[in-house]
Amino acid sequence: MTLLETVGLTKHFKIGGNVSRRTLHAVDDVNLSIDRQEIVALVGESGSGKSTIARLLARVYQPTSGEIRYQDRPLSSMRTRRQSLAYRGDVPMVFQDPFSSLNPAYRVAHGIMRGLKLHRRDLNRAQRREEALRVISAVGLAPGVLDRYPHELSGGQRQRVGFAQALAYRPKLIIADEPVSMLDVSIRIGLLNLMTALREQEGVSILYITHDIASARYVSDRLLVMYAGHIVESGPVEDVLARPKHPYTQLLLSAVPDPRAPLSTDSADQGEPPRVIDPKPGCRFRWRCPLAIDVCERVTPELRLLAPGHSAACHVATPEPSLSEP
Amino acid sequence: MLEVRGLSVEYATDGAPVVAVDGVDLDVAAGEFVGVVGESGCGKSTLLFAIARLLSPPAAITAGSIVFKGHNLVTMTEKQLNALRWRDCSVVMQSAMNALNPITTIGAQFRDVAHAHMDWSADEVAERSAEVLRLVGIDPIHLKSYPHQLSGGMRQRAMIAMALLFTPDLVIMDEPTSALDVVAQRSLMVQIKQLQRQLGFAVVFVTHDMSLVSHFSDQLLVMYAGLIVEVGPTRTVFDSPAHPYSRGLLEAFPSIRGVRRPLTGIPGSPPDLARPPSGCRFHPRCPVAMPECATTEPPLYSVGRAQARCLLHAPERAPLSEVRS
Numbered sequence: 001m002t003l004l005e006t007v008g009l010t011k012h013f014k015i016g017g018n019v020s021r022r023t024l025h026a027v028d029d030v031n032l033s034i035d036r037q038e039i040v041a042l043v044g045e046s047g048s049g050k051s052t053i054a055r056l057l058a059r060v061y062q063p064t065s066g067e068i069r070y071q072d073r074p075l076s077s078m079r080t081r082r083q084s085l086a087y088r089g090d091v092p093m094v095f096q097d098p099f100s101s102l103n104p105a106y107r108v109a110h111g112i113m114r115g116l117k118l119h120r121r122d123l124n125r126a127q128r129r130e131e132a133l134r135v136i137s138a139v140g141l142a143p144g145v146l147d148r149y150p151h152e153l154s155g156g157q158r159q160r161v162g163f164a165q166a167l168a169y170r171p172k173l174i175i176a177d178e179p180v181s182m183l184d185v186s187i188r189i190g191l192l193n194l195m196t197a198l199r200e201q202e203g204v205s206i207l208y209i210t211h212d213i214a215s216a217r218y219v220s221d222r223l224l225v226m227y228a229g230h231i232v233e234s235g236p237v238e239d240v241l242a243r244p245k246h247p248y249t250q251l252l253l254s255a256v257p258d259p260r261a262p263l264s265t266d267s268a269d270q271g272e273p274p275r276v277i278d279p280k281p282g283c284r285f286r287w288r289c290p291l292a293i294d295v296c297e298r299v300t301p302e303l304r305l306l307a308p309g310h311s312a313a314c315h316v317a318t319p320e321p322s323l324s325e326p
Numbered sequence: 327m328l329e330v331r332g333l334s335v336e337y338a339t340d341g342a343p344v345v346a347v348d349g350v351d352l353d354v355a356a357g358e359f360v361g362v363v364g365e366s367g368c369g370k371s372t373l374l375f376a377i378a379r380l381l382s383p384p385a386a387i388t389a390g391s392i393v394f395k396g397h398n399l400v401t402m403t404e405k406q407l408n409a410l411r412w413r414d415c416s417v418v419m420q421s422a423m424n425a426l427n428p429i430t431t432i433g434a435q436f437r438d439v440a441h442a443h444m445d446w447s448a449d450e451v452a453e454r455s456a457e458v459l460r461l462v463g464i465d466p467i468h469l470k471s472y473p474h475q476l477s478g479g480m481r482q483r484a485m486i487a488m489a490l491l492f493t494p495d496l497v498i499m500d501e502p503t504s505a506l507d508v509v510a511q512r513s514l515m516v517q518i519k520q521l522q523r524q525l526g527f528a529v530v531f532v533t534h535d536m537s538l539v540s541h542f543s544d545q546l547l548v549m550y551a552g553l554i555v556e557v558g559p560t561r562t563v564f565d566s567p568a569h570p571y572s573r574g575l576l577e578a579f580p581s582i583r584g585v586r587r588p589l590t591g592i593p594g595s596p597p598d599l600a601r602p603p604s605g606c607r608f609h610p611r612c613p614v615a616m617p618e619c620a621t622t623e624p625p626l627y628s629v630g631r632a633q634a635r636c637l638l639h640a641p642e643r644a645p646l647s648e649v650r651s
Contacts, residue, residue, distance in 0.1 A: 045507035045508075045509070046478075046507060154595040154596075155595075156595055157595075184365040184366055184534070184595070184596060185365060185534055185535065185536075185575060185578050185579070186365055186574060186575060186578050186591055186592035186595075186596070186611075187591060187592070187595055188578065188591065189578050189580070189589045189590065189591030190591050190593070192580075193588070193589075193590075193591075211507060211508070213508075213582060214579065214580045214581060214582045215580055217580060217582055217586065218580035218586065218589070238586070241582055251509055252508060252509065253582060254512075255508040255509045255511070255512040255513075256508055256582050257508075257511075257512070257515075257535070257537040257538045257540065257541070258537060258540075258581060258582065258583065259536070259537045259540035259541075259564045259576070260581060260583065260584075261583060262541075263516075263541040268513075269509055269513060270463065270479055270509075270510060270513045271479050271506065271507055271508075271509035271510025271511070271512075271513050272477055272479065272480075272510075273477050273478075
């Protein structure tokens with residue numbers, strides 16, 4: 001059952017002064033959906049627009065056009081303070097940098113208590129304390145952490161506090177923007193395991209935003225690949241990894257360092273970033289694409305279903321035979 | 327060519343000094359690629375800065391020697407060092423964004439380096455700058471560009487070009503790819519390796535991402551809490567990691583291939599170097615720790631072609647360690 005979906009979600013930023021006004025297309029015409037208790041990974045390189053999507057979903061930015069629908073209601077119709085508060089409680093965000101996302105002047109309990117006071121007005125003081133203890137243990141921390149200051153905690157512990165704060169609202173969907181990229185490699189897995197545990201135990205959905213496709217595979221059910229503001233491929237994570245349809249996904253997968261596999265050096269691609277300032281129609285990957293044909297120059301490809309639940313935005317990709325059968 | 331012996335670096339603090347690098351030995355042969363891996367705070371970057379003699383207070387080398395082409399860098403004066411720096415041994419920093427001057431052109435920065443270290447004519451500088459830029463796959467037209475006009479990958483390439491200006495024998499690299507996307511990262515790694523084969527310089531490459539160097543380095547050093555815990559030929563360390571920490575690090579990366587299976591990572595977090603654990607510094611996080619690990623500091627034991635700082639490999643326990651690995 002769909003929890004949240006976007007329809008033609010677009011965000012443009014104006015750059016330059018009055019003389020040379022240009023438009024940066026951070027997110028263009030994105031349709032995505034997240035089901036209940038689903039973990040969806042949004043993967044892309046820096047500048048692909050994945051964090052812009054996170055901020056649009058968290059209502060930090062207003063979309064330029066398009067719509068976000070939460071539980072079948074458009075966000076634009078939630079205008080009152082109470083409605084937007086309810087949405088923020090349902091869809092909290094966990095940030096990338098655990099060193100700057102916690103207020104250093106307050107104990108850990110403070111942030112959790114504030115969230116509880118704001119979003120769960122029905123709880124009394126004793127219940128709030130109880131709830132704080134519950135969420136702190138749900139993220140695998142000792143109760144004593146509540147009375148510590150952020151500087152006394154390690155990066156991994158702080159990031160768990162970030163998840164505990166989000167959990168205190170009884171969220172439906174947690175937006176996690178690169179939650180492990182600032183952490184040491186040896187403790188990243190612990191946080192990823194926490195995300196899957198929260199889905200099981202708390203019943204939340206998670207949008208996991210990352211540049212690391214291997215960790216995306218590790219936690220998610222479905223994978224969305226972004227390139228230059230577009231979603232270029234979407235599907236069940238194992239299907240996408242086993243049979244990537246879009247040439248960009250194929251390039252991305254071939255570049256992941258893997259000590260267990262031989263090095264592939266056949267690609268001369270230098271990883272040059274795409275141009276998203278005043279882009280012309282056509283596929284935005286065509287300059288780097290080994291398969292580009294004439295039509296790629298003129299027509300922006302749209303997501304097409306190529307296998308069950310698996311689609312790609314590419315003129316060249318072919319559907320799997322199983323799909324054409326009735 | 328480079329021979330580091332018993333190198334220790336301490337950071338002075340209000341209390342007891344913090345030993346960030348503790349008695350490190352390291353040998354780099356001409357043309358060799360040495361990878362140094364470890365988590366943040368393990369001392370890998372401090373080691374690298376010490377080798378380049380770029381440490382500034384409160385950090386200082388407190389023991390050991392760094393012999394580079396027959397000269398002990400530790401006892402050299404700044405003036406003597408300047409004669410070696412960049413010509414014989416150059417450094418590529420982590421973030422080209424911060425290492426390049428944003429308000430002058432790439433070409434001007436090449437000229438700066440050339441004037442500081444070599445007396446070349448303007449023509450010679452221009453010619454050589456264009457040559458090294460072409461080496462790394464950048465059009466020399468970008469000598470007139472400012473850093474912000476280049477992409478992250480190009481800036482990092484320009485940094486490497488600058489390091490190669492005088493064809494050094496040793497290039498020290500501190501996570502040069504960490505700010506790049508995977509595609510740009512692979513492209514740069516492949517290029518570094520090609521240049522290295524072509525020009526024959528040696529590389530000391532520091533990274534936190536063990537899988538990154540797996541296909542590129544000849545020798546691999548794994549550091550933990552200021553100590554080398556494992557050292558050996560790269561393939562050996564990857565195929566049969568002898569130290570539980572190396573094994574844990576390898577296990578900490580999910581793969582995009584094979585069956586999807588739960589991983590455990592390494593429990594706990596890296597130690598505070600101001601108060602390192604007693605005995606083996608990894609014992610509080612070690613899945614196979616024994617009682618004596620808390621009290622005995624293990625030396626580096628030979629394990630096949632590699633060496634590991636773990637009591638499991640003590641000669642008297644050798645049969646057991648074979649069973650375990």
